[in-house]
Amino acid sequence: MVPLFxxxxxxxxRSWGTTHHRCVRGQIGHGLKExxxxxxxxxxxxxxxxxxxxxxVDALGTQEEGCNSKGVVTPHASFLALPYExxxxxxxxxxxxxxxxxxxxxxxxxxSVDTAxxxxxxxxxxxTRAWSPPPSPSSRAPAxxxxxxxxxxxxxxxxxxxxxxxxxxxxxxxxxGSLGCVSSSVTTAVIHGHRGRVPSTSSRSAASDSRGLRxxxxxxxxxSKRSVVVERTGAGRFTATNPRGGTLQFGTDGGDAxxxxxxxxxxxGGCSAADVDVATGRHAEPTxxxxxxxxxxxxxxxxxxxxxxxxxxxxxxxxxxxAERARAILxxxxxxxHDRLCTVSRTVELGTPVTTEIAxx
Numbered sequence: 121m122v123p124l125f126x127x128x129x130x131x132x133x134r135s136w137g138t139t140h141h142r143c144v145r146g147q148i149g150h151g152l153k154e155x156x157x158x159x160x161x162x163x164x165x166x167x168x169x170x171x172x173x174x175x176x177v178d179a180l181g182t183q184e185e186g187c188n189s190k191g192v193v194t195p196h197a198s199f200l201a202l203p204y205e206x207x208x209x210x211x212x213x214x215x216x217x218x219x220x221x222x223x224x225x226x227x228x229x230x231x232s233v234d235t236a237x238x239x240x241x242x243x244x245x246x247x248t249r250a251w252s253p254p255p256s257p258s259s260r261a262p263a264x265x266x267x268x269x270x271x272x273x274x275x276x277x278x279x280x281x282x283x284x285x286x287x288x289x290x291x292x293x294x295x296x297g298s299l300g301c302v303s304s305s306v307t308t309a310v311i312h313g314h315r316g317r318v319p320s321t322s323s324r325s326a327a328s329d330s331r332g333l334r335x336x337x338x339x340x341x342x343x344s345k346r347s348v349v350v351e352r353t354g355a356g357r358f359t360a361t362n363p364r365g366g367t368l369q370f371g372t373d374g375g376d377a378x379x380x381x382x383x384x385x386x387x388x389g390g391c392s393a394a395d396v397d398v399a400t401g402r403h404a405e406p407t408x409x410x411x412x413x414x415x416x417x418x419x420x421x422x423x424x425x426x427x428x429x430x431x432x433x434x435x436x437x438x439x440x441x442x443a444e445r446a447r448a449i450l451x452x453x454x455x456x457x458h459d460r461l462c463t464v465s466r467t468v469e470l471g472t473p474v475t476t477e478i479a480x481x
Contacts, residue, residue, distance in 0.1 A: 123140060123203070124200075128140070140203075140204055141204045141205075143180055144201040144204045144205050144208075144209075145205070146177055146179060146180045147160050147161060147162060147177055147180070147197065147201070148160045148205065148208055148212075150162070150177045150179070150180075150189060151189070151193070155189060155191070156448070157189075157191050157193070157235045157236075158215070158235065158445075159193045159212060159215060159216060159219075159233070159235050160193065160197075160198075160212055161193045161194055161195060161196075161197030161198045161201070161212060162175045162176050162177055162187075162189040162192070162193065162194070162197060163175060163176065163194050163196065163197045163200075164176070164194075165192065165194035165196070165231050165232040165241075166194075166231040166232050166241045166243045167192070167232070167241075168192065168232050168233065168234045168237075168239040168240060168241045169234075169239060169460075169461065170344070173190070173192070174187070175187070175188070175189055175190060175192050175194065175232075176188070176189065177189055190234075191234060191235045191236040191452070191456070192232050192233070192234050192235070193216065193232065193233050193235055194231060194232045194233075195213055195216055195222060195229035195230070195231075195232075195233075195245075196229070196231070196245050198210075198212045198213045198216075199213075213229070216229070216233055217229075219402065220233050220238060220240050220402075221240065222240055224244060227244040228244050228245060229244060229245065230242070230243065230244050231243045231244055231245050234456070234461075236399050236449065236452050236453050236456040237395050237398050237399045237453060237456055237457070237461055238398040238399050238402055239398070239461070347362075347363060348360045348361065348362050349361045353369070354373075355373060356371045356372045356373030356374075357369065357370075357371040357373060357375075357377070358370055358371060368383075370382075370383055381417060381426065384426070384468075385413040385414075385415065385429075386413070387464045388413050388429065388431060388462070388464050388465050388468065389411040389412070389413040389431060390411075390464075391457075391462040391463060391464040391465060392411060392431055392433075392454070392457045392458070392462045392464075392465060393409070393411045393433075395453065395456070395457035395461045395462055396433065396435070396450065396453045396454055396457055397409065399449050399450075399452075399453035399456075400435070400437075400446040400449050400450055400453060401446075403442035403443070403445040403446040403449065404437045404438065404440060404441075404442040404443040404445070404446040405437075405438075406435055406436060406437055406446075407436045407437060407438050408434060408435060408436040409434075409435050409436075410433075410434040410435075411431060411432070411433055411434070412431075412432045412434065413429070413430070413431050413432075414428075414429070414430050414432075415427065415428050415429040415430065416428045429465075429468070431458075431465070433450075433454055435450060
């Protein structure tokens with residue numbers, strides 16, 4: 121980012137002038153070869169599931185504790201790389217849009233993409249707003265959608281398209297049209313939300329618009345809340361209702377309904393299965409996908425609880441395009457779900473206080 125403001129290559133062409141090219145090549149090599157993500161561009165950015173992290177390439181970093189890319193790509197890094205590797209940068213941005221739906225017509229690229237799970241950040245950076253995806257046969261539909269309508273800007277950034285056929289040569293032909301945005305757009309890194317009112321950036325930054333910032337913080341707080349209501353429907357029979365009106369019956373009467381413990385196991389398996397399916401399913405449709413969750417229910421001085429929880433994936437893919445990529449991603453996707461993504465299993469493993477009370481109606 122420094123060369124946007126300081127002409128380092130002009131001042132020292134044989135040191136700084138070569139460093140920037142090498143750093144970009146190091147980023148590309150890490151993403152495409154060393155880690156095998158299929159995408160590149162690692163820099164401090166929003167965590168797709170919320171929060172902020174200092175992503176980077178360890179071989180290029182100076183932090184004593186090291187850097188970790190964790191498979192999270194931020195498009196703004198490709199914009200910064202445009203002056204040095206324009207064709208590669210445009211090809212990378214095109215792939216992020218095509219494979220993950222990472223570009224939004226109104227706000228620019230989403231701030232980050234977890235390439236292991238396919239999760240796209242709900243935040244965006246106006247520094248990438250001037251990008252124009254390579255022309256597709258279907259009018260203004262983004263290239264990622266191959267003729268289908270793009271996800272609405274007001275929708276969560278979870279809609280993803282299956283890989284299309286845009287090639288590096290397509291990206292190279294589009295390079296000239298894209299480079300015009302560099303000087304005017306890669307200068308501001310204001311992050312804002314998609315939903316509700318968007319703080320103005322024309323006369324002042326979103327960070328200085330206190331009213332917009334309060335609205336954004338309120339929306340983020342509301343988005344983090346989860347709830348269900350459990351109602352007794354008979355002896356040992358209950359119905360859980362979510363805020364969207366969905367219902368689920370369970371009980372402890374010895375019938376065929378799920379028990380609360382079985383619901384816990386199903387929640388762990390379902391949460392992990394959803395993570396892995398997003399990561400692998402965009403490359404190939406599985407011929408078999410089963411998750412078996414087991415554990416032992418014990419009672420000791422700490423009360424009733426489950427131990428020895430085990431989640432086993434049984435997944436198979438057909439011999440077709442994308443299947444090899446899906447098989448390669450599978451172990452990493454399972455690990456990412458266990459280590460970071462599955463809210464249910466992470467809550468069980470880390471533990472969190474449960475407060476009970478008798479409400480006054």
